[in-house]
Amino acid sequence: MLASQASGGSRSTGSVLLNGSTPAQALLLTENAALTNGPPLLLQRLSLKEREEVLKEGQRRVVYRGKMLFSQGTPHDGIFLIESGRIRVFYIAPSGREITLAYWHAGNFVGGPELFGQGTHVWSGVAAANSVVLHLSGKALRGLITRIPALSFGLIEGLTFKGKCYSALAQMLGTRSVTERLAHLLLHLCDAYGVEEGGKVVIGTALTHADLAHMVGATRQWVTISLKRLQAQGVLSAEKSKIVVHEIETLQALRGGS
The missing domain is CATH 2.60.120.10 (Jelly Rolls)
Structure with a gap:
C-alpha cells in the first residue's frame, strides 16, 4: 500500500x-x-x-x-x-x-x-x-x-x-448543478494550465474523463457525454491528451446557470 x-x-x-x-x-x-x-x-x-x-x-x-x-x-x-x-x-x-x-x-x-x-x-x-x-x-x-x-x-x-x-x-x-460545476472546472483549468493559441485556449494538463468526473461529483460516462455535447456545439474540442476551448463565453454562461 x-x-x-x-x-x-x-x-x-x-x-x-x-x-x-x-x-x-x-x-x-x-x-x-x-x-x-x-x-x-x-x-x-x-x-x-x-x-x-x-x-x-x-x-x-x-x-x-x-x-x-x-x-x-x-x-x-x-x-x-x-x-x-x-x-x-x-x-x-x-x-x-x-x-x-x-x-x-x-x-x-x-x-x-x-x-x-x-x-x-x-x-x-x-x-x-x-x-x-x-x-x-x-x-x-x-x-x-x-x-x-x-x-x-x-x-x-x-x-x-x-x-x-x-x-x-x-x-x-x-x-451548483453538475453542468455548472463542470463548466467551472474547465474555466479553472483554462486559468491554471491554459495556453492561448489563435483565439483558442489549449488545456495541457493530462486529466482523464474519470479525473474530471471525480472532481465534479459525476460519473465518467456523464462527463464523456457532456464533453461530446459541448464539442458538437462548437464550444470545445476534446482530444485524448488535451482539451481545446473555443468559446470561453459559453462556458462562463454555463457556469452561471444560463
Missing part, C-alpha cells in the same frame, strides 16, 4: 522546501478566487537552519504514479510534505462513489487533519504523478514544534487553508 522509501534518508531535498517563498500550487474546485493560488509553503516562516532541521527528522519516500500514499480507514501517523510531484486526495463513500478533494503540489503537506498520529485516515492520498514526499511522524512533529514555534504557524495556516478548500467544495456540491 505504501510506496517504497528512498534510501539515504532526507539529505537530498528539493529547492522548494529549502528556499521556496511563493504560494504552493493546488488544483481544487472552488468559487473563492483567493484559494486558487494555493496555501503558503509549510516551511515558509522557517530559517534555512530550521528547515534543514525539519528535513533531517523526516523520511523520504518515492511514490510512483498510481500508488497509494495513505488509505482511508488505515491508522494515521503524522503528515507527508510533498517535495516534488502531485498528490490527489480523495474520499470514497460506502457506496463506492469517489470524490476528489484536491490535487496538492510541492510545498504542501497531506495526511491531515490529524497531525500527531491519532485515529485513522478519513480520506486517501494517491500519487497523480511520480512524487517524492517527506514523512514526518507524529512523534517527530511533536518534538519539532516544541523546538521550532514557527512550524506551528505553518501547520495552522495549512490546516486553515484546507478547511476553507473543503468547505468551498461542499458549497459547490450543494448549490
Whole structure:
C-alpha cells in the first residue's frame, strides 16, 4: 500500500522546501478566487537552519504514479510534505462513489487533519504523478514544534487553508448543478494550465474523463457525454491528451446557470 522509501534518508531535498517563498500550487474546485493560488509553503516562516532541521527528522519516500500514499480507514501517523510531484486526495463513500478533494503540489503537506498520529485516515492520498514526499511522524512533529514555534504557524495556516478548500467544495456540491460545476472546472483549468493559441485556449494538463468526473461529483460516462455535447456545439474540442476551448463565453454562461 505504501510506496517504497528512498534510501539515504532526507539529505537530498528539493529547492522548494529549502528556499521556496511563493504560494504552493493546488488544483481544487472552488468559487473563492483567493484559494486558487494555493496555501503558503509549510516551511515558509522557517530559517534555512530550521528547515534543514525539519528535513533531517523526516523520511523520504518515492511514490510512483498510481500508488497509494495513505488509505482511508488505515491508522494515521503524522503528515507527508510533498517535495516534488502531485498528490490527489480523495474520499470514497460506502457506496463506492469517489470524490476528489484536491490535487496538492510541492510545498504542501497531506495526511491531515490529524497531525500527531491519532485515529485513522478519513480520506486517501494517491500519487497523480511520480512524487517524492517527506514523512514526518507524529512523534517527530511533536518534538519539532516544541523546538521550532514557527512550524506551528505553518501547520495552522495549512490546516486553515484546507478547511476553507473543503468547505468551498461542499458549497459547490450543494448549490451548483453538475453542468455548472463542470463548466467551472474547465474555466479553472483554462486559468491554471491554459495556453492561448489563435483565439483558442489549449488545456495541457493530462486529466482523464474519470479525473474530471471525480472532481465534479459525476460519473465518467456523464462527463464523456457532456464533453461530446459541448464539442458538437462548437464550444470545445476534446482530444485524448488535451482539451481545446473555443468559446470561453459559453462556458462562463454555463457556469452561471444560463
